[in-house]
Amino acid sequence: MVICICRRINDEGVREAVRSGARCPDSVQAHHGQVFNCGRCRCAIGDIICEEVDRGQDQEVTLVAAE
Numbered sequence: 001m002v003i004c005i006c007r008r009i010n011d012e013g014v015r016e017a018v019r020s021g022a023r024c025p026d027s028v029q030a031h032h033g034q035v036f037n038c039g040r041c042r043c044a045i046g047d048i049i050c051e052e053v054d055r056g057q058d059q060e061v062t063l064v065a066a067e
């Protein structure tokens with residue numbers, strides 16, 4: 001699903017940026033060599049960042065519990 005229409009960044013592109021360390025919408029744009037145009041995607045990118053960070057923390061908790 002396309003998240004940023006202006007810069008053609010889809011949800012997987014946002015997730016990839018987060019896995020590479022992006023933790024804010026501007027960093028996601030920068031990961032793709034872009035900057036915001038209209039900015040309407042900012043909240044949607046933020047939501048995906050939260051989902052990915054939460055998912056990563058869940059995996060860490062699972063790994064620690066398994067040790």
Ligand code: FES
Pocket residue numbers: 003004005006007035036037038039040041042
């Ligand atoms: S939709 Fe992302 S900058 Fe316009």
